[in-house]
Amino acid sequence: MQKQNGLAYSYIRFSSKKQEQGDSVRRQTELAEKYSIANNLTLSEKNFQDLGISAFKEGNRPSLGDMLSAIEQGAIESGSTIIIESLDRLSRRGIDVTQQIIKSILQHNVFIASLTDGLLLNRESVNDLVSVIRIALAADLAHKESEKKSQRLRETKQQQRKAALSGKVINKILPFWLAREKDQFVFSDRLDAVKRIIELKKKGLGTNKIAKTLNDEGFRPLRSAGWNHTTVGKTLSSVALYGAYQTSETTKDRKVILLDIIDNYYPAVISKEDWMLLQSDAKQNKPGYKSDKNAFTGLLKHSCGGALVRKFHVVTGKTYQYHVCANARDGKCTVTQNFKNMEIALYKILKHLKMEKKTSVDTTIAQERAQLKEQIDNLNGMLLTMKKVPMSVLETIGNLEEKLQELDQQFKQQSDMVLAEQSVDFNLLSEIKDPIELNMMLKRVIKEITVFNLKKSWRIKVQYLNGHSQSFRWDGYSMSFVSDSKKLLEYMNAEKEQLDN
Template sequence: MTSTITVAAKEIPNLFQDDERPKAYSYVRFSTKRQAKGDSLQRQLDRSREYAAENNLHLQEKSFEDLGVSAFDRSNVTKGALAAFIRAVESGLIERGSFLLVENLDRLSRADLFDAMHLLDALVKLGIRVVTLADKRILDEESVKDQTSLIWAVMVFIRANEESATKSDRVKKAHQRKRDNGSTFAFGQGPGWLRPNANKTGWDVVPEKAESVVKVFELVASGIGSTAIARIANREGWPVPGKAKDWHKTLPHKLVHNRRVLGEFEPSIKDGKARRQTGDCWPDYYPRIVSLELFNAAQAAAERRRHLPKRRDAGYHNVFQGFLRCGHCGATLARKGKTSGRNSAGYALYVCADRDRGVTKCPNWNARELETKLIPPLMTSVSAEILKGSVKQNALEALDLERAALLQDTKSLQNLLHIVEQAGGSAALANRIRELDSAVEARKVHVMELSAVANDPVAAVWEDDVEQAIVDALGAVRDITDARMTERAELHESFTRVIRKLSVWAGSHAVLQLRHDDANVFIPLSEQAPLHMALKGGLSLPICASNDETAVFG
């Protein structure tokens, strides 16, 4: 349950009336749903009324209530209604000499003795008279000078803390036994696309929310970022897998890194005021809603995006983003759309970043013209790597997935080693570390094998397939609407996977550098593009097997 603060600080002045009686405030707290169904709330309020009537106190109509809030972890003091009461006293909205009525002292705190006594001391020094209704004892600046009152308070706080600690330990051990037995019992708060089943022996999928999560993974794998996905989800009205009413721009990012979609559960334990991961991993605790292949594909795409400059065009019109350079000076060529004026829709320029800063006078390119000149030779040069179903494309996709899995396993291994370093480890944790270490080494070998296949220079593709791919790519790029945004994002993702850099000399030529090949591909952009211009700026041309410097023409 959440904290319920019946009185906010701004409301408190309205509680004061012209009454000479000392003012009293009721503080009610309990920590479980079960208590909310019983008479705990009414009992505590009735006791406050009785005490106020017997002692001629002006009990305020509104009470401070922490319903379902723990005093063991100090939640009521740090963010609950009791915290609001203390702030009101500190600001003077509640005057010195007021009474705070509580059923027992342990309603205020069940934390360790030092924290509990610090809370009591703070209230008393603020001039508040704390009354425990069970025994009608008053703790204020005068009474705490009596050692008997202090010893009594110390004993109450020690007993309360020990009771809570014992109960907490008992619950932890019960959960651990169920974990050790491989139980899928539903406890705690599950992910937003699941709900506990009727008898709480497992979890049921909420179909419409799970479908939203799968869509997020598919779009991330295709190259679309978190902000764009949130915009699409809000526009199309996707159900939100959580408590929020709409999609925040960070939600897709959080979802795509959440391994609970694979059915995994990593238990954590309360360690003081914070939660600490145990390092355990329960496979198949939750129903799996995303395949391992799609999960790794999304991780690979997200990792590539992490190394790219932040995207500014929401419609993914710049399919060269991250690797297009000005050949004259080496700066980035950025695509800038025209935002005003007649016929502005669809009109854009590729602008040299250094020229934009006033550093150089490098020429700009009309976007439609440059894209029309570049995409056909680019698609031809990298067709083996990006056409669906080709040997190289399959190898590159497999390589991406294996690299993503290697990155995930490496991070998990590092996290486990950190846990052992900070808090020690168990035999189960040691076994998990050995398993992950073996998996990491095996994946490294597999990455090397797949890299050999991906870098194989002999890879045939059908000419008709290449021609159709060029037609599709040009169609998607020339479409100025969002209708083919996903196609543009996928094209950019395919280019990014295989292209390291593409340098362009306006009106002349371009030089393509691939990630998996040391050769540079010379692409003429006009009939007047002589080969010697490719050497300007100290660019190296590919070195063939004969070790002679030659150019490869696109």
């Protein structure tokens, strides 16, 4: 029969970070030490601790992986003993997973001592009926207990959601700028930090630069490591900024489903309209290097599709500015000439930008959405009266819901565009001195600015997000107006009306 070699390793595992400062580690360590003394084993200092990782979630478990690798590679010698408090410390995902882990350990002639279960398992145990049954019972019990805990947690969250929907102040983790006082939510002492984040974002700064600014200005961070782009990004995307509470539900497979958004639940830092603009601006921020002093980054391009990159040339102490096509620089475009004074032209164009702003979303989309919702509701109502549900009805509901999702997306895009257009005052664009802020404002209404080569000049086309455009001619020194698609469309429509009459 296989013999123990006198060496033991403790595998400590627990499921809540709150337990790190409690008795869990101490209790399991003491149990391992007592078992080692009672069985003449030397407890190795190489313990395996998965601190704060739940066994049920089965997330990233480096210590378990390290232990299994150490066993496979022989770092934990044949005949050694792994000491665990109970079998559920290895896994709570049921019989199959637990048995697989146990087999992977035992097949290398390594023992498992499960203290609570009173089991000492060796390689022969997988063929021993009593041991197999006890392992299965312990694994099944642990799995069911975990499911019960998860179910209780889901039920608690459902109760909280119902309470929140009725306007009650629930007990939950709050955003850092909020606090709970008796039966109401109030601003915390960190309100100045979230206001500064919003202020910096409105100026066009990205999340990394906002985090750096907060650290430089001495705002007290949420963690000792300081402010970071992740915290800033989550803050800016939180609906709690405009006072809303996003309810959610966690499924059995640990997926989070977003449910109702409850408006006016918290005190608002900004309006919903301002929050939506923040989200729109965030989508415009593309990864990569961005110049702090270029108002047209991400907008200016050559007719070949390549970006127009700003360059500087110093002659006798004087700095000259020009643009080159990035594709030409990489050998993908035949136009290798420099584009002179292009930024001067663009700032001149700012004074001539014109666009008829929309004041509302297309009514046909709203009407179609309402009709689809009514159809879906009617079909769902029919299902309740049917003893046998035809597949055709379910397929129809599925198709209608897909169409509704498409319309919802169109409605949101148009709503965002209307909001963005209303937020931009074309008369004031040329007065914005901060290039980052100007860049952000331009991206709210402009899709791209394309430069076309003419014989001795350039045509600069401003393409708006709403589909219209304006074109200008620039010879390097003077600007002339070329065309306006909006005016052309209005002229053509007027001509058509006259012909019809």
